[in-house]
Amino acid sequence: MAENTKPLLKTEDVSEVFGGLKAVDDFDFYINRGELIGLIGPNGAGKTTIFNLITGVYVPTTGEILLDGESIVGLKPYEITQRGIARTFQNIRLFSELSVLDNVKIAYHCHVKYGLLETVFRMGRYFGEEDAITEQSLKLLKIFKLDEHAHEVAKNLPYGAQRRLEIARALAAQPKLLLLDEPAAGMNPQETHELMEMIRWIRSQFDLTILLIEHDMSLVMGICERIYVLEYGIIIAEGTPAEIQNNPEVIRAYLGTEAVN
């Protein structure tokens, strides 16, 4: 990575306080364009909260978040998505009663140009754009091996497939930066391995920058270029997978006694 390029995303001293609890404490980090970064830490460390801060679900108590050098603090989640950040959720949040295809189609929403009149009279750009959306959605589903399930109801998919659908849906929003919250949770090693390949592939294919939270170390160490380690809302280490694996502070905090033995 070139040292002098402006980072795609940068946070400056971001903190979030819930009642008396400081869930995120002076969080400072950056992601350069094209990087694949991991965010790890024990349960309750504040990882998901950081995602919620970046995507505008929570507003930081203090601090600044810059996307392409511009502040996104105070923007609504949908505005942030429109500026190019899409995410998945740790506790899957699909449109569960809708078909797999519709789940993806919805995410094209911010790129649709036809207006209300064109909708109601089915004229102008309506048919052209709708057809394009359907076609692109099916392509995305194919990448995630979901094309055969396109017309099934999302809630009936197996767990691993639901996680993949969440990623497909996030990609449909055509983000620059993709945030994945525990994408491998609940997957078996085989599925995790496939997921890893998929993440690699979509990154190069879609020119993405990715930030991912994950507890599965094989996945994190396998694909991330840099890793941030969080504990009690504070960054305790940062570095390449090799550096992190050998960092005694991380071993103590994250891997706990089990690693010491």
Add this chain to the structure above:
Amino acid sequence: MDFLHQFIQQLINGVSLGSIYALIALGYTMIYGIIKLINFAHGDIYMVGAYLGFFGVTAAGLPILPSLLISMLVTGCLGMVVEKLAYKPLRHAPRISLLITAIGVSFFLEYAGMYFVTATPRTFPNTGLNFAFDVAGFIINGQQLMIFAITIILMAILTYIVQKTKLGKAMRAASFDTETAQLMGIDSDRVISMTFFIGSSLAAAAGVLVGVYYNTIDPLMGIMPGLKAFVAAVLGGIGILPGAVVGGIILGVIEALVAGFLSSTFRDAAAFAILILVLLVKPSGLFGKNTNEKV
């Protein structure tokens, strides 16, 4: 001086009306606190209570107090039955299903009531309370005194139950977090059942008191007070018992003032305007804490 005099007189009227709202609101708030349901049928439970009191006094020829007690007991049981039959099967259903069911129960009680007792309003007989005091120029009548007395007694009993008994503790635990309470070994079915009993009997008391106060009752009498008591509960902060009482009294006073100084046609609008104002400004109510959803 004249204005002030009228103001205070309306205040007295408002507090007695507000006490009635408070009694109904308590049930709303308790039930909402524990199963997160706006029990639309609560106003109709209150109507049933009024009729039972009426029949106690007329058909059975009992004095007013025993009628009130019997009505509370029977209506409380009715509340439990409604919960068992209509709400319990939907404990894990979406909340909208539960809400629609409550609307259904409400209709059922109203029109089944109409079928059995006819739509004709009934007039409460003289209960020996038709006297009035003149305190420094302000009129307080016997009915109002009875309302104050009964409301205070019932609230004292309720406070005792909620604060001091095992049941009360279980109720508070369950309304704080039903699932955890269950894990801690609280029989939530029983607690919910008892909550309906208590809430419904308070509504019954309010029904009988209203019968005594306004003299007439009819099968649809529960709709408006039911909605307004809900407003009172929201105003005080839903799920919070003292909030329901304060909310009820504030609402009663505001209504009396609007009716006294503006026009009685705007009385009902006042309650709803308050509701919307509260929901927009502080949805958690006067005594509630704001919470945000975890994502």
Add this chain to the structure above:
Amino acid sequence: MNSVRKRDLVMLVFGLAVFGTIQGMISGGMIGSFWQLNIILICINVIMAVSLNLINGYTGQFSIGHAGFMAVGAYVGVVATTNFHLPLIAALILGAIGAGILGFMIGLPTLRLRGDYLAIATLGLGEIIRIVIMNIEYVGGAAGFKGIAHLTNFAWAYFAMLVTLFFVKNFVNSSHGRACIAIRENEIAAEAMGVNTTKYKVMAFTIGAAFAGVAGGLFAHQFYLISPNSFTFLASFNYLIMVVLGGMGSITGSIAGAFVVTFISAALASFPEFRMIIYALALILLMFYRPQGLFGYMEITNFAPVKKLLDKLSGTKGE
């Protein structure tokens, strides 16, 4: 792409055929005035149910004050025709605009509320609208507005209904409609996918209110007198029942719901209590055994035989 357009055409032709048949029967004196009135009421109720469904079923915002918007459309409409001597079409459009604007103004602040809070707030607002009308002497106050010209007939009601159905159908099958549905399914995810949830909630609410205004205009010009008491929350509940019965999120369902409820009401007109008891029990049993309503999220056009027929009709036409 063209098959979708042709399907619309097939449905339009079907709609016209139904119109022709019923209109023919009315003109031929085969339908008495009682059932004529009820057929018109069915059309009006379909408009009410479908527009309410857009808010409750598709967007998932539980509103139970729909009769209030109907009242606005009715009163604006009758003032337009009676006091300003405008034609019915203008009255309907003005009623829609009036109700729509009010829906927008009410929706903007209240749609922040969720679930049952929104329900009770819309109920309250519906009642406030009614009470305010009651206090406007210009429109007759509590006594009601008298001397309304009888301008509504089957053709007006039917075509207004057809317009509503096509509007709502096209809306929900677009990116805008999908945004609304996404809000119903999962508001947080919808927002994360770039849906401006406030905008779409308010949009659905405004469109729903506007069509309720049209229904109100038709309703008012069917009877010679309207009063605020035609638009209480009991009326709102009636429309709610149609939507819930038919299926929240199905246009076909709302049509079916409006049909069934209007029919039962007409059949049991002389036993009002009995009718309400049946409604009550039906509502409760529905929630127990089929909470998604008769049709759930399904449309009649999704059912295999109908779909096949439609495909065939629109296919053969294309050749």
